[in-house]
Amino acid sequence: xxxxxxxxxxxxTSIMTAGAAxxxxxxxxxxxxxxxKDDAFILNREITANRFNExxxxxVRKTEKWIAxxxxxxxxxxxxxxxxxxxxxxxxxxxxxxxxxSVKYARLFERLGFNSVVYxxxxxxxxxxKTTSFGHYEKMDLQAVVKAVNDHSGKDAIIGIHxxxxxxxxxxxxxxxxxxxxxxxxxxxAFSDFTDQLLYLMKKQTPLRSSLAIKLADVFLRVRDGYSxxxxxxxxxxxxxxxxxxxxxxxxxxxxxxxxxxxxYELKKGxxxxxxxxxxxHAQSFNQxxxxxxxxxxxxxxxxxxxxxA
Numbered sequence: 120x121x122x123x124x125x126x127x128x129x130x131x132t133s134i135m136t137a138g139a140a141x142x143x144x145x146x147x148x149x150x151x152x153x154x155x156k157d158d159a160f161i162l163n164r165e166i167t168a169n170r171f172n173e174x175x176x177x178x179v180r181k182t183e184k185w186i187a188x189x190x191x192x193x194x195x196x197x198x199x200x201x202x203x204x205x206x207x208x209x210x211x212x213x214x215x216x217x218x219x220x221s222v223k224y225a226r227l228f229e230r231l232g233f234n235s236v237v238y239x240x241x242x243x244x245x246x247x248x249k250t251t252s253f254g255h256y257e258k259m260d261l262q263a264v265v266k267a268v269n270d271h272s273g274k275d276a277i278i279g280i281h282x283x284x285x286x287x288x289x290x291x292x293x294x295x296x297x298x299x300x301x302x303x304x305x306x307x308x309a310f311s312d313f314t315d316q317l318l319y320l321m322k323k324q325t326p327l328r329s330s331l332a333i334k335l336a337d338v339f340l341r342v343r344d345g346y347s348x349x350x351x352x353x354x355x356x357x358x359x360x361x362x363x364x365x366x367x368x369x370x371x372x373x374x375x376x377x378x379x380x381x382x383x384y385e386l387k388k389g390x391x392x393x394x395x396x397x398x399x400x401h402a403q404s405f406n407q408x409x410x411x412x413x414x415x416x417x418x419x420x421x422x423x424x425x426x427x428x429a
Contacts, residue, residue, distance in 0.1 A: 151344055368404070
């Protein structure tokens, strides 16, 4: 009888272990290889919505550059230089998007007196890299882009960073974990903690309710991609940012909740501003409130004397 019980227990344990392994592998694969939007789809969407001006893009002075990532792959960047200035804003797109989605912001910053640099995150667009890490490895790529911009622009330049969604989280992680070398940061709809964000989406989109699934996925993520979800925590990094930060979110965002941006704003010490838009779903604050968005950015820059001199 005891042998039978041990035999059954052994089988059940093996089945559970195998099931956990399969689940951990599947969920981390979904994260690491999250399906991206097709580049042609992004371009057509932006053109159709009048956010990407082909005529302007074709004639504007620009330089395409390959920037070496410390993670061992090339990052594709485009320096957009419609103005005779050495002031730049680096624009970080969201997950599944590409640098084409960033061009709409380049036009905004052009009107405010800045040239721009748009680039593809790892595993997106033309850049290298095999996995998406939601800000962990991306922050190191951003560090390399900032260095390239500083080398290009010179020591007297005003450098800003604008990030949207994952790009916003990446911006905060860069500034609070690696360096605080830019003069200002604009973070639009960032998540405050990757683990909390995954748990929220899991409960919203699946029958799973326990955090054990996230803990199991974290174990597999450490083995498969070399980092822990705990390292992707903008709310930890934001406390170490000294430069001015403008936090933006849409109140109707139900993908990354605006409460996350409110939390980041409260944790940030020193110069900061917060703008919550009434209209717009996730990453749609600019698309739905373009004039007010630009005014918000201009007011922020003027408040901290960061607007380029005419």
